[in-house]
Amino acid sequence: MTDHPHLSVARQCQLLLLARSSFYYESRGSSEEELTLLRLIDQQYLATPFYGSRRMSVVLRQQGYEVNRKRVQRLMRQLGIEAIYPKPRLSQAHPEHRIYPYLLRNLVVTRSNQVWCTDITYLPIFKGHFYWVAMMDWFSRKVLSWRISNTLDVAFCLEALQEALARYGAPDIFNSDQGSQFTSNTFTNCLKAGGIQISMDGRGRCHDNIFIERLWRSLKYELIYLMAFDSGIHLNQEVNTWFNWYNKERPHQALDYRTPEDIYLESLCPSREA
Numbered sequence: 001m002t003d004h005p006h007l008s009v010a011r012q013c014q015l016l017l018l019a020r021s022s023f024y025y026e027s028r029g030s031s032e033e034e035l036t037l038l039r040l041i042d043q044q045y046l047a048t049p050f051y052g053s054r055r056m057s058v059v060l061r062q063q064g065y066e067v068n069r070k071r072v073q074r075l076m077r078q079l080g081i082e083a084i085y086p087k088p089r090l091s092q093a094h095p096e097h098r099i100y101p102y103l104l105r106n107l108v109v110t111r112s113n114q115v116w117c118t119d120i121t122y123l124p125i126f127k128g129h130f131y132w133v134a135m136m137d138w139f140s141r142k143v144l145s146w147r148i149s150n151t152l153d154v155a156f157c158l159e160a161l162q163e164a165l166a167r168y169g170a171p172d173i174f175n176s177d178q179g180s181q182f183t184s185n186t187f188t189n190c191l192k193a194g195g196i197q198i199s200m201d202g203r204g205r206c207h208d209n210i211f212i213e214r215l216w217r218s219l220k221y222e223l224i225y226l227m228a229f230d231s232g233i234h235l236n237q238e239v240n241t242w243f244n245w246y247n248k249e250r251p252h253q254a255l256d257y258r259t260p261e262d263i264y265l266e267s268l269c270p271s272r273e274a
Helices: 009-015 020-024 032-047 053-062 069-079 155-168 185-193 206-222 232-248 260-268
Strands: 115-125 128-137 143-149 173-176 197-200
Touching (some): 032 053, 032 206, 143 232
Antiparallel strands (some): 115 128
């Protein structure tokens, strides 16, 4: 990125859909074994999100990795995942981070921009990893914007939200989980400024944000686990290509084998032919 003196770093990051924090980030060089364990845990979690650290440890040992539960717990925290099952709330939210009620239960979603949703997932690459956030339209499944970052701070989530709002206007309702990025005042104030109702999943309820969870599964099985990425820039390029295909060409069974782009535009312009 330093080969383009006429473009600022901020502008280059914007063009690449890369959070600026990722440009300045210096990898701490995780071991090859640790990166493999992170990838295996991530894959297993997609298949069995109800597995906690005990079962995950057993699965890894069955594959020949001598890991204890404490290490698996640390790696799961690094991935930002936990087993999904009914359990008591063991931690209190930050006093400045309000938790909003879930507004989508029994709500009939009938049009684009009625509800947007978001989430963060882990993306493994060669000798490193990134985190990825996306903004999705609930009705059409269209991915409206996304960002990749090396860190789990709120900045890259806010950048993705601001881009989606600038390009598509404001939804009626915005749904997320209770992650600190989405409960932060910085993020929720941006939603409030747009007159958007804020909805948050119930703690430990995997089906409250089901459509974006399915997006993660598609992205990982159709791209991430099939390729070797040697850098964040390479990852950005391939993810960008995949999302253009996902939105405009990939037929969705749930959409009667039409594309998210078609459904999104037709909802906004009912006279538009499919």
